[in-house]
Amino acid sequence: MSEPLFGARPVTIAPGAVHVPGWLDLDSQRDLVRRCREWARGPGGMRRHRTPRGGTMSVRMAALGWYWRPYRYTREVPEAGPVAPFPEHLGALAHAGVRDAYGTNPPTDTADYDVALINFYDAEARMGMHQDREELADVPVVSLSLGDTCVFRFGNTETRGRPYTDVELRSGDLFVFGGPARRAYHGVPRTRPGSADPACGLTSGRLNITIRATGMS
Template identity: 70%
Template sequence: MARDPREARVASWTMGTLFPAEPVTVAPGAVHLPGWLRIESQRELVGRCRDWVRACGGMRHHRTPRGGTMSVGMASLGWYWEPYRYSATLPDGTPVPALPALLGELARSGVAAAFGDEAAESQPPYDVALINFYGPEAKMGMHQDREERCAAPVVSLSLGDTCVFRFGNTETRSRPYTDVELRGGDLFVFGGAARMAYHGVPRTRPGTADPATGLESGRLNITIRASGLSA
């Protein structure tokens, strides 16, 4: 069977089989693949993120239902996310930019790397991504990704500064949880029994970004999801 040319493109972005990352199962259904993205791919994604964010009208620090302001800057592709719902338009009423095909391909490849090709092929199309920027003091409280209407795995790519990623359980924001260091280029995928696990980022490690990526400070996180929504 002929190979899908999109798969060949995405394969060139990852470490592939020459220097395979050893996957780490953090919990049933949650897999961490360190160093999944090549350094050149990280640099390319940083540049593309800047373009995508401009197309979205810039980063936003959302207000929470309790009146606080999120310390993490966010931009949305495919669907506009704000606590805690999706919409088809940006705040100014213009349509949300479509999810770039590359991110959909990376999501599928990430699921395959974590769970195998069969699992990747069974997923619905990925159609939404959140680009999150963490400055030196930014953090993300424990939460569930529950606005989606399907249970496809969440695919998370890390760029820039290392963070402490806290991955918990499905019942409560408190223990038990596991703290994982996510570095630039790391992949984290969670689905199945872990799909509704609480998770957050209690801190980043400023100054740990590789300047070769073009992001000298801060952390970019691209979280790719299948919304299950119809236009």
């Protein structure tokens, strides 16, 4: 996998933040959708987390390798036992994604990936601006999109507000952010219901697989 799966050219959104449209072909998308359905049946299933301020996230989430909830990692899923293991397949995809996004000059070390968050967005789900900062490793975050198109808002490292850039992420797209963009605020203000090609294996909603390296043992 030395070339992007569809041969798409990477688009630099900010230093260290790269969008590769159409990175996954339809067969790969269908395979990941199938795997996500299996992972969703794992310990704890797909959950909507409560935030420290008492709200409930609109996105449903499952975790592999480490269990994430606002805002920490554990090895145990509350009331469900050990978290499901991190699949080697996703680690290989993450390394390939970093290579295809950055070429021969990645901005940081790509240490072992060990956690994946599977997020499901229905037509009403949103994700507020936030930083991925629970990880100890300074390793690029790899994001894969499946199903409906979303507006992905990629901001700066200092504030949830402007400046930011809105990017449309479609099914099969890859987005990688590391280096100076690793702690940038980002979120999903809206999705576009009904925009997915049913051939991807998902007839409604959006799946996002976010692959990270925690740097923990």
